[in-house]
Structure formats: structure tokens, C-alpha cells
Amino acid sequence: MSVLAGPDATTIVPPSAPVGGEGVLRRLFRRKLAILGLVIIAAVVLSAVLAPEVAPFDPNEQFFDGLTLEGSPLPPSERFWLGTDLLGRDLLSRILFGARNSLIIGVVANGAALIIGTLVGVVAGYFRGLIGAVLMRFTDLMMAFPALLLAICLAAVLRPSLWIVALVIALVNWVQVARVVYSETRSLGEREFVAAEKTLGASSSRILFRHILPHLTSTVIVYGTLGISTTVLLEATLSFLGVGVQPPDASWGNIIFENQTYFQAAPWLVFFPGAAILLLALAFNLVGDGLRDALDPTEEGRH
Amino acid sequence: MSALRQTEAVGAGAPASTPVLTVEGLTITVGEGAHRRPLVEDLSFTLQRGETLCIAGESGSGKSLTSLAIMGLLPKPGPRVERGSIRLGDADLVALGEREMRRVRGDRIAMIFQEPMTSLNPVLTVGRQLTEAIEAHRDVGAAEARRLALESLEAVRIPEAARRMRQYPHELSGGMRQRVMIAMALALEPDVLIADEPTTALDVTIQAQVLGILKEIQATRGTAVILITHDMGVVAEVADRVVVMRQGRAVESGAVAPLFEAPQQDYTRALLAAVPRMGAGAAAGEGTRANQPVAEIRDLTVRFPLKGGLLGRTVAEVHAVAGVSFDIPARQTLSLVGESGCGKSTTAKAIAGLVTYGGHLSVDGRAAQSLSTTDRKALRRDVQMIFQDPFASLDPRMRVGDLVAEPLVIHGIGTPKERRERVAALFERVGLEADAMRRYPHQFSGGQRQRICIARALALRPKLIIADESVSALDVSVQKRVLELLKELQDEFGIAYLFISHDMAVVENISDRVAVMYLGQIVEMGTRAQVFGAPRHSYTRRLIEAVPVPDPARRRAAFPRLVGDIPSAVRKPNDPPQRLVLTDVGEGHLVAAE
Numbered sequence: 001m002s003v004l005a006g007p008d009a010t011t012i013v014p015p016s017a018p019v020g021g022e023g024v025l026r027r028l029f030r031r032k033l034a035i036l037g038l039v040i041i042a043a044v045v046l047s048a049v050l051a052p053e054v055a056p057f058d059p060n061e062q063f064f065d066g067l068t069l070e071g072s073p074l075p076p077s078e079r080f081w082l083g084t085d086l087l088g089r090d091l092l093s094r095i096l097f098g099a100r101n102s103l104i105i106g107v108v109a110n111g112a113a114l115i116i117g118t119l120v121g122v123v124a125g126y127f128r129g130l131i132g133a134v135l136m137r138f139t140d141l142m143m144a145f146p147a148l149l150l151a152i153c154l155a156a157v158l159r160p161s162l163w164i165v166a167l168v169i170a171l172v173n174w175v176q177v178a179r180v181v182y183s184e185t186r187s188l189g190e191r192e193f194v195a196a197e198k199t200l201g202a203s204s205s206r207i208l209f210r211h212i213l214p215h216l217t218s219t220v221i222v223y224g225t226l227g228i229s230t231t232v233l234l235e236a237t238l239s240f241l242g243v244g245v246q247p248p249d250a251s252w253g254n255i256i257f258e259n260q261t262y263f264q265a266a267p268w269l270v271f272f273p274g275a276a277i278l279l280l281a282l283a284f285n286l287v288g289d290g291l292r293d294a295l296d297p298t299e300e301g302r303h
Numbered sequence: 304m305s306a307l308r309q310t311e312a313v314g315a316g317a318p319a320s321t322p323v324l325t326v327e328g329l330t331i332t333v334g335e336g337a338h339r340r341p342l343v344e345d346l347s348f349t350l351q352r353g354e355t356l357c358i359a360g361e362s363g364s365g366k367s368l369t370s371l372a373i374m375g376l377l378p379k380p381g382p383r384v385e386r387g388s389i390r391l392g393d394a395d396l397v398a399l400g401e402r403e404m405r406r407v408r409g410d411r412i413a414m415i416f417q418e419p420m421t422s423l424n425p426v427l428t429v430g431r432q433l434t435e436a437i438e439a440h441r442d443v444g445a446a447e448a449r450r451l452a453l454e455s456l457e458a459v460r461i462p463e464a465a466r467r468m469r470q471y472p473h474e475l476s477g478g479m480r481q482r483v484m485i486a487m488a489l490a491l492e493p494d495v496l497i498a499d500e501p502t503t504a505l506d507v508t509i510q511a512q513v514l515g516i517l518k519e520i521q522a523t524r525g526t527a528v529i530l531i532t533h534d535m536g537v538v539a540e541v542a543d544r545v546v547v548m549r550q551g552r553a554v555e556s557g558a559v560a561p562l563f564e565a566p567q568q569d570y571t572r573a574l575l576a577a578v579p580r581m582g583a584g585a586a587a588g589e590g591t592r593a594n595q596p597v598a599e600i601r602d603l604t605v606r607f608p609l610k611g612g613l614l615g616r617t618v619a620e621v622h623a624v625a626g627v628s629f630d631i632p633a634r635q636t637l638s639l640v641g642e643s644g645c646g647k648s649t650t651a652k653a654i655a656g657l658v659t660y661g662g663h664l665s666v667d668g669r670a671a672q673s674l675s676t677t678d679r680k681a682l683r684r685d686v687q688m689i690f691q692d693p694f695a696s697l698d699p700r701m702r703v704g705d706l707v708a709e710p711l712v713i714h715g716i717g718t719p720k721e722r723r724e725r726v727a728a729l730f731e732r733v734g735l736e737a738d739a740m741r742r743y744p745h746q747f748s749g750g751q752r753q754r755i756c757i758a759r760a761l762a763l764r765p766k767l768i769i770a771d772e773s774v775s776a777l778d779v780s781v782q783k784r785v786l787e788l789l790k791e792l793q794d795e796f797g798i799a800y801l802f803i804s805h806d807m808a809v810v811e812n813i814s815d816r817v818a819v820m821y822l823g824q825i826v827e828m829g830t831r832a833q834v835f836g837a838p839r840h841s842y843t844r845r846l847i848e849a850v851p852v853p854d855p856a857r858r859r860a861a862f863p864r865l866v867g868d869i870p871s872a873v874r875k876p877n878d879p880p881q882r883l884v885l886t887d888v889g890e891g892h893l894v895a896a897e
Contacts, residue, residue: 191695192692193698198657200683298745
């Protein structure tokens with residue numbers, strides 16, 4: 001049999017075999033773009049936390065010299081680095097303070113939506129039957145319900161605040177996640193390795209959390225990173241309707257919304273907060289991509 | 304090619320004229336510079352009109368790549384033809400551009416693939432797909448294309464061809480679909496037909512039909528056929544000449560009879576020796592008394608309801624298993640054989656607790672129905688399963704060491720340290736190095752992965768292991784070693800196996816007892832010698848006859864003609880199929896009345 005003694009007899013080591021015990025973080029840090037993303041996120045978080053220290057002005061102060069003689073906002077200058085808004089307030093300071101609200105919305109609200117959506121989707125997709133039917137019909141119902149109407153109803157019942165906005169966004173955004181996770185869980189549940197676990201006598205929670213959830217990470221991460229920019233903008237819509245971050249408090253979304261009609265005359269008022277949202281979304285995207293690869297052992301050596 | 308034997312005695316009386324297809328010094332590589340790796344190296348062969356050339360080899364030998372290169376279908380970016388020529392008549396296919404190649408494909412060289420389920424478009428009718436191919440290459444009207452399509456369907460002996468033209472692929476059985484694929488390939492009367500594992504996904508009886516049709520058409524039309532296969536039985540059955548490939552190189556080539564009779568190369572000899580043969584198992588001693596049964600299965604039924612209508616009521620039922628009873632003796636192997644859809648895998652799943660079932664099942668004296676939750680967990684410990692596909696049955700995101708330790712964790716056995724030691728011992732026992740524990744499943748070959756699955760099944764020291772087509776996906780040489788391992792483990796740990804397979808030769812080699820299933824019921828059951836030596840039921844005989852014999856000298860004169868498709872197991876609700884009554888024809892050999 002010696003001639004046939006191919007790779008089956010002894011273990012083969014692929015040329016790029018990774019050293020087994022490497023941590024997820026180590027693998028994440030090997031990716032340059034992921035590090036860039038982490039740096040950007042850290043910078044945004046720091047500036048939000050340290051806004052009172054680093055902001056050149058009070059975000060709500062309306063400067064007498066913040067407007068031209070005709071009353072229009074100032075373009076970027078030496079005194080106001082990013083220019084001023086319609087009321088003569090310093091845009092840079094408003095963006096720095098607004099980062100607090102936008103981060104809470106983008107991370108907390110979006111994160112809550114992801115968690116709710118994943119749990120509902122996984123449970124409905126794995127157990128199916130009555131539980132699955134009830135959960136998914138409820139998801140369909142939520143999908144059909146206009147988000148803004150829901151937000152206005154909630155705001156009418158509760159006092160408008162940032163946390164209401166976060167709650168509304170979480171309640172509105174989890175449905176898409178649930179749908180996608182549901183269908184993916186259904187197909188994962190049909191995979192043979194799940195059947196193999198069942199024959200070993202593994203409990204449902206073990207199969208769900210140890211074997212199915214890890215396979216959903218890439219989907220959830222994609223949804224999570226896509227969700228950041230949409231939720232930041234959804235918050236702006238809600239603020240615009242008077243449900244949410246109340247003036248004069250700033251958020252990136254409501255800066256854009258307040259000023260969008262003056263886009264031609266004062267483009268910087270839309271450009272800078274827009275760029276901030278883009279940068280944050282991009283940074284989360286990069287980290288998300290890196291995390292997805294780092295969490296998937298089969299991706300090793302393919303990047 | 305030092306010892307490459309060139310027996311150019313042209314096989315099967317083909318005229319020694321200019322060959323239809325000549326492949327010369329074909330080298331296919333992947334990667335650039337330092338990463339350049341040859342996948343096929345310096346391969347040469349010729350193909351005469353009306354001849355069947357078999358390219359045989361194990362996975363990774365480059366046989367499929369060769370066929371893709373001839374078709375100009377190498378995946379891009381990726382492998383490419385670096386050197387050599389592929390001449391069809393006067394044209395060098397390697398030099399042709401995509402546009403010219405498109406005219407050659409389908410018209411002069413046609414190809415059929417392994418999986419008839421996926422190579423037909425599910426949303427187009429059979430007729431539409433056939434006429435489309437014809438109209439793309441021939442300047443004919445719709446009526447003429449239809450006539451040609453019908454003609455080619457009749458040529459592959461599809462009954463009621465005109466009606467089939469209006470059907471969709473899912474309405475046809477697997478064998479029927481593969482015949483449609485052949486009809487499609489032959490509609491334009493190509494010079495060369497490449498068949499890449501055309502019968503691997505089919506049952507043996509259907510395989511025999513499809514091979515028969517290929518031979519017949521070749522005889523009438525003079526098409527040259529390149530048949531790519533890993534199955535030496537198929538090679539012996541249909542080939543005129545053979546090229547044996549290994550790791551991208553032709554190891555040996557020549558006419559089929561001398562190659563099987565007196566292979567020149569060690570590799571060919573080893574490959575032929577590894578092929579499981581019918582009749583070889585009988586030598587292994589027959590004195591098997593039935594031991595105390597470790598599992599008793601009585602009147603097992605599995606039904607799947609088909610829902611339909613507005614209210615989602617059960618409109619029909621699939622009787623996957625329609626009442627089977629058998630014992631699995633301790634320390635012995637019982638095999639369930641039958642064709643796809645006969646219920647053998649469903650039986651295995653019911654015993655493993657993966658589907659709900661009716662009837663009585665007890666393992667080691669414990670009846671499964673009456674058990675409490677803790678007892679049921681204990682039952683799970685006693686019955687383990689090894690699945691068909693070692694690629695799919697291991698969670699790709701876990702280290703294999705954790706996967707093998709998992710059954711111990713689930714059942715709360717041992718401390719982490721003890722578990723690690725036990726897993727290391729298991730790895731060693733199944734022939735893997737202990738440091739492999741830290742790797743992930745995708746870093747292993749198919750055979751190694753199946754060893755990991757075996758280690759996993761052994762971890763709980765079960766009394767019964769269900770092996771559901773566990774060696775079907777493996778190359779013959781790997782298959783042979785895995786089967787040897789299973790036998791050793793049986794002797795060592797006293798495990799009983801329920802072995803499920805469609806491969807009669809493998810079953811014949813490993814089993815103590817055999818049960819033949821057909822349409823959810825057992826039609827014949829007995830010791831290996833009884834079932835294979837003196838089959839009583841006509842279905843058993845048909846199954847055994849359909850198995851290709853890896854010996855060109857014993858080629859059958861005529862392939863069995865078409866028998867109708869297997870009747871459906873779908874029935875109206877509350878209308879169970881009639882139970883077959885098994886009668887003992889002597890020494891425990893049970894046969895259903897016909």
C-alpha cells in the first residue's frame with residue numbers, strides 16, 4: 001500500500017498553516033485597515049468625551065461676529081475653523097458636542113437593534129413551529145408599520161429625548177436583521193454538523209450559541225456597520241419632526257437637516273457633518289470587515 | 304515519463320486513422336513566480352473516432368481540470384494552460400479565442416457533468432433547453448429544432464419523449480435527468496463527448512442504464528468519448544483505453560484489458576488492489592453466530608406529511624420507512640443497502656433520534672419511548688453516528704480537538720485535563736497526530752476528517768455506531784484504510800455497526816449481516832453469504848447484477864434495459880402501504896414474498 005500512502009496517513013501541514021492558539025485580537029491587529037478604523041473610532045469617541053475641553057467655543061453661543069453684515073453664515077476661517085451656522089454658532093464646536101448624541105444613536109441604538117434582531121431571528125429560525133411563526137409574523141407586522149408614525153406615537157406618550165430616539169430606532173431597525181438572521185439560521189439548521197451535534201445529545205442552547213451564532217457573525221457585522229450611518233440619519237429625521245434631540249442640542253444628523261436648504265449658499269454646513277458621518281461609518285466598516293475575517297478560522301491566509 | 308507504457312494497440316477495432324482529438328504535453332499551472340504550482344504536467348493522449356478513453360484517478364489527480372481545459376472552461380482567474388496543445392482535427396483549441404471556442408463547445412465537443420440536478424436550469428422546460436442549444440449552433444427554424452430535440456431524446460430512450468419536452472427538470476428522476484443531459488450533449492452530433500463522472504451521483508441500476516445508453520449511441524454515431532471517473536468498475540465496464548492519472552501526471556496508459564491484467568506501475572497496482580470487489584469479503588471467515596442484539600428495532604415507521612391547500616392540511620404522506628424490524632447483534636456489522644429514496648438513511652436518522660418515528664426501538668435493553676430525559680441522554684451516549692460528508696459534519700469554526708472533546712463536555716465526563724488526555728489518545732488511535740488537535744477542520748483532507756468524525760463518535764464509548772454512507776465520499780485507497788480502521792475498532796471496543804451504503808461491493812466486504820431495502824421496507828435480510836451468495840428476491844438480484852465488475856474480461860454482454868422508475872412513496876393520508884411479509888427460507892435468511 002505504500003504507493004497509495006498519500007496525505008491521509010499522516011497529518012499534512014499546509015504551507016500557510018496558522019499557529020493554532022492565536023487570539024482573535026491578535027489576528028485583528030494584523031490587518032492594517034482594521035487598525036485605521038479603530039484609530040478613527042477612538043478619535044471620535046475621545047473628542048465626544050472631551051468635547052468641553054477641546055471645543056474652541058460653547059456650541060450654543062451665538063456670536064455677534066459669527067454672521068456677515070447681511071446675516072448669512074461665515075465660511076471656514078481662522079477664527080471659526082469650520083465656519084458658522086445660520087445663527088452664528090461655531091460649527092466645529094457643534095460637531096464635537098454633536099458627536100456625543102450621534103455616537104449614542106449609532107452605537108447604542110444600532111447595537112440594541114442588532115441584539116433584538118439576532119435573538120428573534122435565531123430563535124424563530126431554529127425552533128420554527130409555533131414560536132417561529134409568531135415571532136416572524138410579528139416581525140412582518142413591524143416591517144409594515146411606518147417608522148415615523150411609531151416614533152411620533154411614542155414621543156406623544158413619552159417625553160421626547162435622546163433615549164426615546166434610541167428606543168425608536170432600535171424598535172424600527174431590528175426587523176431587517178431578524179429577517180436575514182432567520183433565513184440564515186434556517187439554512188444553518190439544516191447543515192449536517194448541526195445534525196451531528198444533535199446525535200451527540202447536545203442541548204438546543206448549546207447548538208444555538210456554540211455552533212449557530214458564530215456562523216452568523218459575518219451577516220450581523222455587515223448589518224451592524226451598514227446600520228450606523230442610516231441610524232444617524234434616521235435620528236436627524238426624528239429630530240426634524242421634533243421627536244428627539246431638541247434644539248439647541250446638536251447632533252450630526254440635525255446639523256445637516258437644519259441647514260440642508262442653504263446647501264448652495266453655505267455648503268460647509270452640510271459637508272462637514274456629512275463627512276463626519278461618512279468617516280465614522282467607514283471606520284466601523286473597516287473594523288467590521290477585519291473582525292469578520294479574524295473570527296473566521298477558514299479565512300486564514302486568504303486576505 | 305520514465306516508465307510510461309504506451310500500448311498503442313488501438314482498442315475495440317477503431318480504425319487507425321487520424322485521431323479526432325490529440326492532447327500533447329499539456330501542462331496546466333496555477334500561480335505566478337515562486338507560487339507557481341503545476342496541476343497537470345506533460346499529459347499526452349490521443350482519441351480515435353468511436354473510441355472510449357477513460358481518464359481514471361483519485362481526487363486531486365487533475366482529471367477534471369484536463370477536461371475543463373479541453374472545453375476551454377478553466378476557471379478564471381486561476382489555472383491556465385502553460386504549455387502543450389489540444390488539437391481537434393486541425394485546430395489547436397489552446398490558441399482559439401473565446402468567440403471561436405464558443406462555436407466549438409456544444410457543437411464539436413460536448414460535455415456532461417456529474418450532477419444532473421444542478422446542470423439543468425430548473426426554471427426552463429426540458430424541451431426549451433434542448434432546442435436552445437440546437438438553435439444556438441445550427442441555422443434551423445423552431446420546428447426543425449424541435450424535431451431534432453425530440454429525436455435525441457428518443458435516442459437516449461426516454462419514454463414519452465414528446466411529453467417530457469414540456470416537463471421541468473424537477474419532474475424527472477435523477478437517471479432521467481442525466482439522460483436528458485446526454486441527449487442535450489448529443490443533439491448536435493459532436494465529434495467528442497466528455498463525460499465527467501456522469502454516473503457517480505446515480506444509483507447502480509441507473510448507472511448501468513446510463514452507461515448502456517452511452518455505449519449504444521457511441522456504436523451508432525461513432526462519437527469519441529472521454530470518460531472521467533474514479534470508479535475502476537466503470538472503467539473496466541466501458542473503456543477501450545485508459546489513462547491513469549496521479550497528482551497531475553499520467554502514471555500509466557494503454558488498452559484496458561492488459562492494464563487491468565498486468566499493471567506495470569506500482570500505483571496502478573495499488574489502485575486496483577484498493578477497489579472493493581464483490582466476493583472478496585467471503586474469504587474473511589463466515590462463522591458468525593448472531594450475538595446478543597445490542598439494538599432491537601420493531602416495526603419502525605417514519606412518515607413525512609406533505610402540506611397543501613389553503614388551510615395547510617396534510618394532503619399526502621411520504622412513507623419513507625414503512626415498517627422495518629431488525630436486530631443489530633453486538634460486535635457485528637449490519638448493513639442496510641438500497642437505492643436512493645429507499646429509506647435507509649431515514650432509518651438511520653430515526654435510530655439516531657434525528658427524526659420522529661413510530662414503532663419500537665430499544666438499545667441495550669432500554670426502550671427509547673419510555674425513557675426519562677436523563678435516560679434518553681444515556682441512550683444518546685450508546686448510539687453515535689458518522690455522517691457521509693466529513694466536510695459538512697464538522698463545525699468549520701471549531702478546533703478539531705474541541706470538536707472531539709465536545710461529546711465529553713456535553714455529557715459532563717471528566718475534568719478538562721482528563722478530557723484533553725482522552726482526546727489525545729483518541730487522535731492517536733484513529734491515526735492522527737496529537738498536535739493536529741489545535742487545527743481547524745478545513746486544514747485536513749477528506750480521509751483525515753472522516754477519522755476525526757470517527758474519533759468523535761468513539762469518545763463516548765458507544766455500543767452502536769451508525770455509519771451513514773461514511774466512506775462514499777472518499778477515494779478508494781482512503782476508503783480502504785478507513786474501512787480497515789473501522790474493523791479494527793470493532794474488534795478492539797466491541798462496537799456494533801449499522802452500516803448504510805449504496806455501494807454493494809463495500810457492503811459485501813464489511814458486513815456480517817445485510818438487509819436490502821426497497822420503498823421503505825426490507826425485502827431481503829440474512830448473513831452476507833446468504834444475501835450475496837444466494838439472493839432470493841428479484842430486486843436484490845437486480846442490485847447485485849448492476850454493480851460494475853472491475854475486470855474488463857468479465858464485461859457484461861448487454862446492459863440491463865430500462866426498467867420503469869421506482870414507484871413513489873407518496874400516498875394519501877391514512878393509507879399506509881401494504882406490509883411485506885418476510886418468510887424464513889432457512890437459517891435466518893428472510894425474504895419477502897413477491
